[in-house]
Amino acid sequence: MVVAAAGGLVPPTPPVPNPTTSEARLYFVPFDDYHELPADCYAQNLIRPFEIILHWDGNQQGRDLWLAPVTFETLQYVRQSAHFAVDYKRSWQMLPMYTTLVQESYGAMGYNWAAINVEMAGLEFDRPENRPPEGEVALAVRLVSQLMDHYAIVFEHVVAHFERDPRGDKRDPGVIFMARFRERLAAYRASRSPLKQALSAEA
Numbered sequence: 001m002v003v004a005a006a007g008g009l010v011p012p013t014p015p016v017p018n019p020t021t022s023e024a025r026l027y028f029v030p031f032d033d034y035h036e037l038p039a040d041c042y043a044q045n046l047i048r049p050f051e052i053i054l055h056w057d058g059n060q061q062g063r064d065l066w067l068a069p070v071t072f073e074t075l076q077y078v079r080q081s082a083h084f085a086v087d088y089k090r091s092w093q094m095l096p097m098y099t100t101l102v103q104e105s106y107g108a109m110g111y112n113w114a115a116i117n118v119e120m121a122g123l124e125f126d127r128p129e130n131r132p133p134e135g136e137v138a139l140a141v142r143l144v145s146q147l148m149d150h151y152a153i154v155f156e157h158v159v160a161h162f163e164r165d166p167r168g169d170k171r172d173p174g175v176i177f178m179a180r181f182r183e184r185l186a187a188y189r190a191s192r193s194p195l196k197q198a199l200s201a202e203a
């Protein structure tokens with residue numbers, strides 16, 4: 001059972017494939033920003049997510065091509081997948097998602113049975129010249145917060161790919177970046193807590 005395994009991060013053995021659901025489809029992005037990857041890019045299995053794993057997409061072609069459509073094209077080409085691609089002005093949803101279940105992606109080997117994967121456009125975010133645009137960070141924070149609320153994912157289960165890599169060769173999205181991202185996410189969520197909102201309404 002996935003919930004019982006959450007603390008130890010041990011996958012169910014083996015998961016019984018759950019290819020279909022009668023749950024309603026969900027779109028966390030505007031209609032124009034839903035672009036579904038081909039079926040051979042992801043597992044024909046639905047999972048109940050309890051983690052969100054952040055990535056950089058590794059695009060080495062320069063900042064001008066740090067774009068969600070390029071992330072999509074690359075994933076399609078290499079037959080890999082993530083649930084979202086985020087750039088400086090938009091988030092693309094790339095896989096089917098439902099009320100409590102989501103399509104299993106090929107985003108983080110060993111952890112896909114429980115994870116929503118989010119690709120941020122770019123690479124080596126810890127290098128000063130490679131820091132992602134402010135708009136990209138803001139969009140990622142907002143998206144992750146929205147997913148946490150919807151799927152009841154706790155703050156401690158918003159993690160970096162380098163923290164969920166059984167082979168130990170992933171560095172994305174960077175140690176410094178991830179620490180900053182957690183600060184941003186915590187601040188964003190505090191700013192929109194019911195208590196804070198009530199207080200600011202009174203002010």
Ligand SMILES: [Zn+2]
Binds near residue numbers: 055056107161170172
């Ligand atoms: Zn990654």
